[in-house]
Amino acid sequence: MKRIGIALAAFFTIASSLASANAATLRVGIQDDPDALDPALGGTYTGRFVFAALCDKLVDISPDLKIVPQLAESWEWAADGKSITFALRKNVTFHDGTAFDAAAVKFNIERMKTLPDSKRKSELAPVQSVEALAADKVKFNLSEPFVPLLANLSDRAGMMVSPKAAMEKAGEFAAAPVCAGPYQFVERKSRDLIRVKKYPGYWNVGQTGYDEVVYFYVPDSTVRLSRVRAGDLDLAERVAPTDLKTIRDDSNLALHSGKGLAVSHLMFNVGAGAKADTPLGKNAALRQAFELSIDRNVINRVAFNGEFLADNQMIPPSSPYYDAAHKAPARDVAKAKAMIAAAGMTRVPMELQFENTAGDSRVAQIIQSMAGEAGFDVKLLPMETATAIERYMNGNFEAYIGNWSGRADPDPTLVAFFSCAGSQNVNKYCNKDLDVILYQARAEADETKRKALYAKVTDVYLGNLSSIPLYHPNWFFAARKSVGGIVMVPDGLLRLVGVKPTN
Amino acid sequence: MKTLLLRRLAVSLPTLLLVSMMVFGLQKLLPGDPALALAGEEHNPEVVEFLRQKYRFNDPVPVQYAIWLKAVIQGDFGTSVRTRLPIGKMLVEKLPVTIELATLSMLVALAIGLPIGIFAALWRGTPLDYGASMFGLAGLSIPHFWLGIMLILLFSVNLGWLPAGGFVPPSESIRQNLLTMLMPALVLGTGTAAIMMRHVRSAMIQAMKQDYVRTARAKGVREGTIVLRHALPNAMIPVVTLGTLQFGELLAGAVLTEQVFSIPGFGKMVVDGVFSRDYAVVQAVVLCTAAIFLLMSLIADLAYAALNPRLRS
Numbered sequence: 001m002k003r004i005g006i007a008l009a010a011f012f013t014i015a016s017s018l019a020s021a022n023a024a025t026l027r028v029g030i031q032d033d034p035d036a037l038d039p040a041l042g043g044t045y046t047g048r049f050v051f052a053a054l055c056d057k058l059v060d061i062s063p064d065l066k067i068v069p070q071l072a073e074s075w076e077w078a079a080d081g082k083s084i085t086f087a088l089r090k091n092v093t094f095h096d097g098t099a100f101d102a103a104a105v106k107f108n109i110e111r112m113k114t115l116p117d118s119k120r121k122s123e124l125a126p127v128q129s130v131e132a133l134a135a136d137k138v139k140f141n142l143s144e145p146f147v148p149l150l151a152n153l154s155d156r157a158g159m160m161v162s163p164k165a166a167m168e169k170a171g172e173f174a175a176a177p178v179c180a181g182p183y184q185f186v187e188r189k190s191r192d193l194i195r196v197k198k199y200p201g202y203w204n205v206g207q208t209g210y211d212e213v214v215y216f217y218v219p220d221s222t223v224r225l226s227r228v229r230a231g232d233l234d235l236a237e238r239v240a241p242t243d244l245k246t247i248r249d250d251s252n253l254a255l256h257s258g259k260g261l262a263v264s265h266l267m268f269n270v271g272a273g274a275k276a277d278t279p280l281g282k283n284a285a286l287r288q289a290f291e292l293s294i295d296r297n298v299i300n301r302v303a304f305n306g307e308f309l310a311d312n313q314m315i316p317p318s319s320p321y322y323d324a325a326h327k328a329p330a331r332d333v334a335k336a337k338a339m340i341a342a343a344g345m346t347r348v349p350m351e352l353q354f355e356n357t358a359g360d361s362r363v364a365q366i367i368q369s370m371a372g373e374a375g376f377d378v379k380l381l382p383m384e385t386a387t388a389i390e391r392y393m394n395g396n397f398e399a400y401i402g403n404w405s406g407r408a409d410p411d412p413t414l415v416a417f418f419s420c421a422g423s424q425n426v427n428k429y430c431n432k433d434l435d436v437i438l439y440q441a442r443a444e445a446d447e448t449k450r451k452a453l454y455a456k457v458t459d460v461y462l463g464n465l466s467s468i469p470l471y472h473p474n475w476f477f478a479a480r481k482s483v484g485g486i487v488m489v490p491d492g493l494l495r496l497v498g499v500k501p502t503n
Numbered sequence: 504m505k506t507l508l509l510r511r512l513a514v515s516l517p518t519l520l521l522v523s524m525m526v527f528g529l530q531k532l533l534p535g536d537p538a539l540a541l542a543g544e545e546h547n548p549e550v551v552e553f554l555r556q557k558y559r560f561n562d563p564v565p566v567q568y569a570i571w572l573k574a575v576i577q578g579d580f581g582t583s584v585r586t587r588l589p590i591g592k593m594l595v596e597k598l599p600v601t602i603e604l605a606t607l608s609m610l611v612a613l614a615i616g617l618p619i620g621i622f623a624a625l626w627r628g629t630p631l632d633y634g635a636s637m638f639g640l641a642g643l644s645i646p647h648f649w650l651g652i653m654l655i656l657l658f659s660v661n662l663g664w665l666p667a668g669g670f671v672p673p674s675e676s677i678r679q680n681l682l683t684m685l686m687p688a689l690v691l692g693t694g695t696a697a698i699m700m701r702h703v704r705s706a707m708i709q710a711m712k713q714d715y716v717r718t719a720r721a722k723g724v725r726e727g728t729i730v731l732r733h734a735l736p737n738a739m740i741p742v743v744t745l746g747t748l749q750f751g752e753l754l755a756g757a758v759l760t761e762q763v764f765s766i767p768g769f770g771k772m773v774v775d776g777v778f779s780r781d782y783a784v785v786q787a788v789v790l791c792t793a794a795i796f797l798l799m800s801l802i803a804d805l806a807y808a809a810l811n812p813r814l815r816s
Contacts, residue, residue, distance in 0.1 A: 119547070174587040189767065191767045219765070220763060227765075229660045230659035232667045390539055
């Protein structure tokens with residue numbers, strides 16, 4: 001009996017060591033500890049980064065920002081643009097084994113719309129009702145034609161969670177989410193790691209390259225990179241632009257870079273309370289002079305080693321709706337001075353608020369020094385993040401360096417910042433004519449016509465300059481060469497389908 | 504001894520209460536709206552209002568405090584508003600990590616600081632003493648952050664001997680656990696060792712001047728015995744005070760070291776809690792740390808009594 005026991009023990013030891021020899025783990029370093037892991041509640045980039053492994057969406061975006069199928073195989077707009085019907089992928093199951101079907105889609109959209117603290121309400125606002133036409137056919141009825149809906153469904157609003165799990169676990173769902181992505185949730189140690197494992201029932205399981213993925217919280221970007229260099233991690237997201245040379249010089253590492261959607265811009269308070277009552281707040285010509293006094297390329301070179309993209313628009317050049325006709329003006333200090341003189345001034349005072357992060361602080365100092373040469377006396381006001389957000393939302397600033405994560409479609413960005421009632425229009429810029437074009441554009445299904453409308457929008461906001469876009473950050477991942485199949489997408493999320501060990 | 508314990512416990516409770524009240528009140532003085540910080544990039548006003556109601560941000564501060572206190576007394580630390588994870592579980596996960604790191608750092612500090620301090624005192628004014636002073640100065644002035652990154656570059660990136668960071672629970676692998684803790688313990692330990700060394704040196708110099716040392720010498724006791732049996736225990740009193748306080752400090756979390764080595768301890772948890780206005784998390788960690796400090800000072804008192812018979816009565 002004892003011998004059998006020993007033999008069995010030996011067998012299991014060998015079997016388990018064989019299994020662990022074959023088990024491939026991808027170790028990823030992420031910069032922040034994600035917030036709630038529930039697509040209805042999540043609000044952080046790193047949360048989305050982890051969702052990319054856990055939760056498939058109805059549709060996805062491609063590297064060139066086209067909408068491509070994921071859980072929905074195809075879709076068709078109604079002629080009046082007021083409804084859209086999705087044909088769903090068949091034989092898809094959630095991680096708890098329950099079926100993904102039209103009823104599940106209906107449940108999910110209604111959940112995102114009705115959960116009191118859902119952060120997806122604005123994204124799904126035009127959706128009035130969802131009808132399950134058949135098990136694999138679902139129709140969204142809209143209150144108005146709303147083309148950007150598809151782009152919204154390519155992010156958290158389109159992530160499908162198991163209705164059974166969501167109902168049973170209710171408030172605790174975020175602690176152990178159940179979705180329909182390539183990997184399923186195993187454990188989360190707060191501020192330490194999130195572990196997910198291969199979901200054998202995934203509809204595209206042939207493309208799942210690892211048995212397990214572990215996301216480690218490593219806040220410092222230098223340390224994240226060091227750990228990839230040491231072989232402790234396989235991939236680090238968001239490495240600093242100043243570290244790119246190290247990655248390029250290391251034969252064990254591969255640098256994955258991609259254009260982003262985000263934009264950093266200098267917002268002027270033009271209409272919110274007393275702080276709008278400044279020379280720059282009242283006079284668009286002075287704001288144009290301000291733009292001429294700065295050199296975006298210098299900002300990019302000095303603050304970011306020239307690795308980001310200096311640009312003058314809210315929409316990144318990677319978008320099909322980017323307006324190539326509006327180039328960034330070259331720096332012209334003499335002209336800026338002349339414009340200040342024309343406004344009857346010699347020195348223009350201004351207070352610039354920003355979050356006290358390394359990047360924004362550098363940008364603010366560079367702006368201060370360049371604008372100073374033209375006659376702008378820029379006073380810097382760094383703020384801790386939560387305080388900065390509160391002041392920002394209340395329009396309590398003269399000028400503010402805003403960092404917007406961007407969206408796959410131009411509509412959410414442009415409406416949020418430039419429509420009179422926009423959710424981010426905290427500097428209170430309002431132009432009723434611009435509103436008309438913006439709402440026309442969101443209803444226009446034809447891409448060429450839509451593009452022409454956004455060209456008009458660009459012309460208006462760049463003329464008024466209630467906000468001066470400065471640059472678009474790029475995405476940089478450092479990975480071991482042994483990680484193959486990484487494709488960079490402008491949303492900066494690591495899609496794991498097709499990511500495999502190379503050996 | 505028993506009365507000492509009871510007396511200390513009786514003082515501890517009101518102290519804890521006072522600390523929690525102060526931290527609660529101070530947090531509420533911070534600018535910034537937690538509901539806005541939570542509502543995400545879109546800041547939907549409906550959601551912001553709901554969050555204010557849900558987490559009772561609109562209630563008067565004393566009411567909020569009373570609700571919090573009642574829950575804590577019942578053993579419920581609440582849920583992190585940011586991650587929606589139970590805070591009690593977070594504490595249970597972090598506490599052993601923090602205790603292990605603090606203990607290992609303290610061992611490093613003692614192993615370096617104690618002998619060097621003693622030798623520097625015995626060989627005052629010799630090159631050894633100057634060398635020790637230099638070590639002390641270096642240990643105090645080299646930033647932990649920088650030292651940590653240098654160690655990672657040397658031992659993990661270039662030599663590949665040690666893991667660059669992270670935390671492996673001892674239940675998974677004791678060897679891996681110790682390997683990951685080695686560099687952070689060294690970084691924290693050298694800083695503490697430097698302070699320890701200075702204190703041991705001056706306390707030893709004092710002790711060696713005492714009458715009982717002269718008497719022992721006159722009796723012909725060996726120098727080694729004089730140092731270890733007679734002088735050292737008396738020199739240890741300030742060292743114990745310092746050691747327990749330093750240990751408490753290490754337990755309160757070493758933000759930068761935790762950050763460099765990505766160790767899931769208390770330090771970064773409380774800092775991030777403050778930044779995201781996750782009040783319940785900050786409260787829980789502060790309460791925990793305060794309790795640890797009180798415990799440490801109790802241990803210090805007991806240690807004095809053990810070292811000095813005159814304090815036992």
